Amino acid sequence: MRIDSSLPGSRRHADGATLVCLFALALLLIPARLVLRGLPMSLTLADVVAxxxxxxxxxxxxxxxxxxxKGANPVRTAIFAYGMAFLTCYGFASLGYLPSDELNLADHSLVLFAGYVGLVLMMCDGVRGRDRLDFVLKTVVVAGAIVSVVAVCQYLLEFDPTTYMSLPGFRHTSVEGTETVMSRADLRRVAATLGHPIEFGVFCSMVLPFAAHFALQARDRGEPWRRWWLCAALIAAGLMFSVSRSAVLGTVVVGAVLFTGWPLRRCLVSLGALAVFLGAMKVAAPGLLGTFYNLFANAGSDDSILYRTHDYPFALTEVTKHPLFGRGIGTWYPYKHQVFDNQYLLSLVETGVVGVVAFVGVIVCGVIVALRARRLSRDPNVRNLALTIAACLLVPLVGAATFDLLSYPGVTSLMFLLIGAAGSLLRALKAENAAAAPAPTAAVAARAGLRPEAVAQLGPGPG
Structure with a gap:
């Protein structure tokens, strides 16, 4: 199989982008509770592809x-440091005694995070060129729209298509609490094909901006754009039907970042579209907007928020036992230990300070690389794509404070995919700028110490 893309106009071979798209389809279109049969641990098809x-x-x-x-890239360096920190925490936990169930979960987490590292590296090094990066992100958007259709069926029609999604070679996971339809304030909360409504809502908040980006880009290029607005509407509906406070916070964070980089006209158009969408939601799902309002208006007395904060002292007590490397990734799990609906607390307990710094560092690196790529381009569509990647990578930083984000493979995989996308975009723009740079003149080459025959190979200078 070829990893490189073929020349324009010729038949395109499978490449790294193709493999990443297969991963995205396996992650989103196969229900999260379906795992492969015959394996010693619970792995989904997406895990195997990763x-x-x-x-x-x-x-x-x-x-x-x-x-x-090949060669240096900030994202490659960051994921290497992240992987080394993870292995160090795993090794430290394995040196001591762990019950067999916790050791098995640590091994399982190690396998999953090896896949995440592979996803980042394939995005960064295997997705070559902006057209292939667009292909991957468009695949994620379309798959997100399809998943949102499932959510619409679950919420509006009270019909769950995932109950009929049984595939040969798969079995249902033995983990409890994998219901795709829950309730909040007498309303349904849906998860579509993902593992939990919170995960689905946060996932939608990270994919929705890309649907809007491709709609705006298509309109600028004179290409069909209504299909992308349809995807955006479906994904936004899925976000609402998750009835998730974390999803709304993520959307607000993304919107605040994008509005700082968008022209005024685009901001006004987006606000108008938001008003129309909320009006449609009020008609299609009576009571939904009121529920969202109450989630924030009554935050001080909300049971879910009180539950998230009452366990802080207990968590800090656990952290003091293994402050540097933690007690082991994946070893603090529900049904045996107290649940921390806060990834920072959970990471402090499982991987210590080293793990938390590595987690935050790899996301911040992705944000910085995306913003660096934005500075390298004058194309407004490319600049908007880079800003969108940076904005969406801030969602996990905020969401990690409201739920145990790394416990949900859908939103975790999207996070690592976008980190790799930042590295891929930076590579593509550097290559384009290098190709567009004029060859040095003979005088410049002489000052640089190049021989005459080397100057001839570089071609004529400007003018």
């Missing part, structure tokens, strides 16, 4: 003919 991405990336690094990018 591990395959890591294997393919390793093999591609050993060759010079498959087209995988």
């Amino acid at each position: 591990l395959l991405l890591l294997l393919v990336w390793l093999l591609a690094q050993f060759t010079t003919t498959l087209g995988a990018a």
Whole structure:
């Protein structure tokens, strides 16, 4: 299989972008509660594909003919540091005694995070060029719209299509609490094909801006754009039907960042579209907007918020036992230990200060790389894409304070995919700028110490 894209106008071979798209489809279109049969641990098809991405990336690094990018990239450095920190925490926990159930969960977490590393590396080095990056992100948007259709069926029609999504070679996970339809304030909360309504809502808040980006980009280029607004409307509806406070917070964060970089006209159009959408929601789902209002208006007395904050002293007591490397990733789990609806607290307990710094650092690196890519381009669509990636990567930083984010593979996978997308975009823009740079003149080359024959190979200078 070729990792490089073929030339324009010729038949395109499968490449790194193709593999990442297969991962995204497996992650979103197959219900999260379905895992593969015959394996010693519970792994979904998306988990296996992610591990395959890591294997393919390793093999591609050993060759010079498959087209995988090589060389320094800030995202590669960050994911390497993250992986080393994770392995250190895992090794520290394995040195001591762990009950067999907790050790098995630590092993399972190690396998999952190896897949996440493979996803980042394949995005960063295997997705070559802005057209292939757009292809991956468009696939995620379309898959998110399809998943949102499932959510619409669950909420408005009281029909759950996931109950009929049984595939050969799969079994239902043995983990409890995987209901896709829950309730809040006499309203349904839906998770579509993901594992929990909170996960689904936060996922939608991270995908919705990309649907809007592709709609605006298509309109600027004179391409069909209504399909992308349809995807945006479906994803926004899915976000609302999750009835998730975390999803709204994520959307507000993304909107605040995008509005700082958008022209005034685009901001006004977006606010108008939001008003129309909320009006449609009020008609289609009576009581939904009032529920969202009450979630924030009564936050001081909300049971879910009180539950999230009452366990802080207990968590800090656990942190003091293993403050640096934690007690082991995945070892603090529900049904045996107290639940922390806060990823920062959970990471402090499981991976210590090292794990929390690594988690925050890899996300911040993705944000910085995306903003750096934005500065390298003068194309407004490219600049908007870079800003969108940076904005959406802030959602996990905020969401980690409201729920145990890394326990949900859907939103975690999207987070790592976008980190890799930032690295891919930076590579693409650097390559484009290098190709567009004029070749040095003979005088400049002489000052640089280049020989005449080397100057001839570089071609004529400007003018």
